[in-house]
Amino acid sequence: MKINLISLGCPKNRVDSEVILGRLGEKGYSFTSFSEEADIIIINTCSFIKEARKESHKVISEVVSQKKLFQKIIVCGCLPQLAGRSLFLKYPEIDALIGSADFIKIDEIITNLFKDKKHLFLVSEPHFLYNHTHPRLLTTPPSYAYLKIAEGCSHHCSYCLIPSLRGKYRSRPLKDIVQEAKALCNLGVKEIILVAQDTTFYGRDLGKKFLLSSLLEALEKLDKLRWVRLLYTHPAHFDSSLIRIIATSKKICKYIDLPLQHTHNDILMRMKRPRFEETEKLIYKLREKIPEVTLRTTLMVGFPGEEEEHFRKLLKDVKRLKFDWLGVFSYSPEKGTSAYSFVPRILSKVKMRRYKELMRLQSFITLEKNEKRTGEKYFILVDKENEGHTEFQAPEIDGKVILRRKHIPGKFIQGKISSVINNYDLAC
Numbered sequence: 283m284k285i286n287l288i289s290l291g292c293p294k295n296r297v298d299s300e301v302i303l304g305r306l307g308e309k310g311y312s313f314t315s316f317s318e319e320a321d322i323i324i325i326n327t328c329s330f331i332k333e334a335r336k337e338s339h340k341v342i343s344e345v346v347s348q349k350k351l352f353q354k355i356i357v358c359g360c361l362p363q364l365a366g367r368s369l370f371l372k373y374p375e376i377d378a379l380i381g382s383a384d385f386i387k388i389d390e391i392i393t394n395l396f397k398d399k400k401h402l403f404l405v406s407e408p409h410f411l412y413n414h415t416h417p418r419l420l421t422t423p424p425s426y427a428y429l430k431i432a433e434g435c436s437h438h439c440s441y442c443l444i445p446s447l448r449g450k451y452r453s454r455p456l457k458d459i460v461q462e463a464k465a466l467c468n469l470g471v472k473e474i475i476l477v478a479q480d481t482t483f484y485g486r487d488l489g490k491k492f493l494l495s496s497l498l499e500a501l502e503k504l505d506k507l508r509w510v511r512l513l514y515t516h517p518a519h520f521d522s523s524l525i526r527i528i529a530t531s532k533k534i535c536k537y538i539d540l541p542l543q544h545t546h547n548d549i550l551m552r553m554k555r556p557r558f559e560e561t562e563k564l565i566y567k568l569r570e571k572i573p574e575v576t577l578r579t580t581l582m583v584g585f586p587g588e589e590e591e592h593f594r595k596l597l598k599d600v601k602r603l604k605f606d607w608l609g610v611f612s613y614s615p616e617k618g619t620s621a622y623s624f625v626p627r628i629l630s631k632v633k634m635r636r637y638k639e640l641m642r643l644q645s646f647i648t649l650e651k652n653e654k655r656t657g658e659k660y661f662i663l664v665d666k667e668n669e670g671h672t673e674f675q676a677p678e679i680d681g682k683v684i685l686r687r688k689h690i691p692g693k694f695i696q697g698k699i700s701s702v703i704n705n706y707d708l709a710c
Contacts, residue, residue: 283311283312283321283322284311284312284313284314284319284320284321284322285303285306285311285312285313285314285320285321285322285323285324286313286314286315286316286317286319286320286322286323286324287299287302287303287313287323287324287325287326288317288323288324288325288326288341288345289326289421290325290326290327290328290334290337290338290341290359291326291327291328291330291334291359291360292328292330292477293428293475293477293513293678294428294430294477294478294479295326295328295359295360296421296422296428297412297418297428297429297430297477298326298359298382298385298412299326299421300418300419300420300421301385301386301412301416301417301418302324302326302358302385302388303418303419303421304416304417304418304419305386305388305389305416305417306388306389306392307417307419308417309389311392313419317345317348318348318350320353321352321353321354322353322354322355322356322392322395323345323349323353323354323355323356324356324357324358324388325338325341325342325345325355325356325357325358325359326358326359326385327341327342327357327358327359327360327361327362328359328360328361329359329360329361329363329364329365329443329447330360330442330443330444330447331611331614331616332614332616333611333614334360335361335364338361339361342357342369342373342376343373346373346375346376349375354377354378354392354395354396355375355376355377355378356376356377356378356379356380356388356391356392356395357369357373357376357378357379357380358379358380358381358382358384358385358388359380359381359382359385360382360447360448362379362380362381362382362405363381363382363405363408363446363447363448364443364446364447366379366403366405367379367403370401370403376401377395377400377401377402378391378395378401378402378403378404379402379403379404379405380404380405381404381405381406381408382408382447382448383406383407383408383409383410383433383448383449384404384405384406384410386410386412386416387404391404407449408433408434408447408448408449409449409452410433411432411433411452411454412430413454413455413458413462414458414459414461414462414465420466420469420471422677423665423666423677423691423692424469424470424471424691424692425471425472425473425663425664425665425670425677425691425692426471426472426473426474426475426509426663426665426677427466427469427471427473427474427475428474428475428477429459429462429463429466429474429475429476429477430454430477430478431453431454431459431476431477431478431481431484431497432451432452432453432454432478432479432480432481432483432484432487433448433449433451433452433478433479434448434449434450434451434452434479435448435450435451435479435480436450436451436483436487437451437479437480437483437516437554438554438620439543439553439554439555440552440553440554440619440620440621440624441553441582441585441613441616441619441621442616442619443616443618443619444479446618448479450487451478451479451480451483451486451487452487453484453485453486453487453488453493456485456493456496456497456500459497459501460497460500460501460504463501463504463507464504467504467505467506467507468506470692471507471692472506472507472508472509472663472692472694473507473508473509473510473511473535473663473677474501474507474509474510474511475510475511475513475676475677476497476510476511476512476513477513477514478514479514480514480515480516480519481494481512481513481514481515482494482512482515482516482519482520482524483516483519484497485497486519491521492521492523492524494524495521495523495524495526495527498510498524498527498528498531498534499527501533502527502531502532502533502534507533508533508663508694509533509534509535509663509673510531510533510534510535511534511535511537511676512528512534512535512537512538512539513539513676513679514539514541515538515539515540515541516541517540517542517556517560517561517564518556518560520564520568525567525568525571525572526571528572528575529571529572535576535673536572536574536575536576536673536674537575537576537578537673537674537676538568538575538576538577538578539578539579539580539676540561540564540565540577540578540579541579541580541581542555542558542561542579542580542581543555543580543581543582544558544581544582544585544588544592544596545558545561545595545596545599545600546558546588546592546595546596547559548587548592549585549587549588549592552585552586552587552621552624553582553585553621554620558599562603565577565603576606576607576673576674577605577606577607578605578606578607578608578609578676578679578680579605579607579608579609580608580609580610580611581596581600581608581609581610581611581640582610582611582612582613583596583610583611583612583613583633583636583637583640584612584613584628584632584633584636584637585613585621585624585628586613586615586621586624586625586626586627586628587624587625587626588613588628588636593636596640597639597640597643600640600643600644600647601643601647604647604650604651605644605647606648606651606674606680607648607676607679607680607681608640608644608647608648609679610637610640610641610644611637612630612633612634612636612637613628613633615627645705645706646705648681648705648706649702649705652681652702652705652706652708653702655674655699655708656699656700656701656702656708657698657699658698658699659696659697659698659699660672660673660674660696660697660699661673661694661695661696662683662685662694662695662696662697662710663692663693663694664685664689664690664691664692664693664694664695665677665682665691666691667685667688667689667690667691668684668685668686668687668688668689669682669683669684669685670682670683670685670689670695670710671683672708680706681706681707681708682707682708683697683699683707683708683709683710684703684707684708684709684710685697685710686709686710697710698710
């Protein structure tokens with residue numbers, strides 16, 4: 283029996299998809315990239331914001347419209363967690379709905395579907411946390427892999443649905459993570475990218491404040507591992523030990539993903555995010571202690587009450603702080619969050635203008651940063667024959683390096699940057 287899996291959303295969702303593939307592979311299922319060949323089509327959805335839900339619904343609509351008589355369609359992840367059984371009313375062609383933490387039982391669901399059971403529903407309170415004993419079938423290039431160190435979130439930012447979709451923050455045991463990292467390295471993976479809703483909160487739900495530093499120290503000892511990268515950090519949860527190990531390690535990438543969301547305290551207070559003065563101090567400290575550090579951030583425009591003066595301060599701070607990489611998304615009101623009732627809401631056309639203005643500013647900053655890299659030599663991890671990334675580029679998220687010659691994926695090469703392409707990508 284053939285499975286076609288469509289994974290939507292962030293790298294954290296991708297790990298879940300890889301665990302699904304691993305479990306089904308263990309049970310003897312085969313896989314195909316073509317939905318028309320599949321007996322079972324699985325769509326692992328995202329529902330973090332309106333745009334993610336739109337994408338999920340678009341994909342579901344396309345799949346059900348082309349469904350063949352012998353096929354079964356399973357929708358899992360955050361959208362069933364959010365919408366529940368109402369998805370059956372909207373898409374009666376769906377055969378099963380599985381919640382964000384119930385995917386580990388997907389083989390049982392499939393077995394029941396082929397016993398002619400219909401509209402199976404398995405959406406429970408999110409408690410499950412995968413571990414190294416659950417097989418994974420990697421969908422990334424041979425060069426890197428994501429490793430989820432925790433699930434859920436306990437911060438309750440006013441705009442965010444994650445706690446209700448994914449449950450409370452749950453850290454995996456340190457030894458368990460190291461075991462999985464070893465297995466990934468034995469497969470030939472050279473870079474491990476740590477992900478969670480907040481990687482810097484790792485271990486604090488267990489009452490261990492500095493556990494992320496301990497985890498990084500343990501990973502650093504793995505002989506076959508070359509790079510460790512941190513994504514999704516939180517400005518309120520950095521400590522001196524974490525900064526020290528990033529600064530001194532030869533394996534931990536001098537790269538920090540630090541989502542700020544905004545820089546005006548009026549907006550940050552409504553978002554339930556840290557005050558900007560504290561975050562700004564952290565940025566200066568990171569650049570002082572780790573002089574070659576690459577900083578990435580994510581910002582939100584159009585949050586309720588964001589006046590033009592708030593946005594102008596945000597622009598001014600971005601121009602002054604000069605992040606290497608920056609992503610922007612427009613606020614979308616989410617039922618179930620405290621910000622849903624906030625007023626005044628910002629017009630869509632205003633949000634779009636602010637989005638474009640901020641991205642235009644950042645494109646010039648990134649171009650300026652990249653132009654300074656031309657003529658310099660860097661280690662490049664090859665992801666595809668003619669494509670790779672450096673320590674200052676997170677794969678799939680930032681720019682990439684286009685290689686003139688073909689190289690073996692999964693290998694490190696040293697190359698000189700010859701030019702900048704489209705502001706973001708580099709040529710070597």
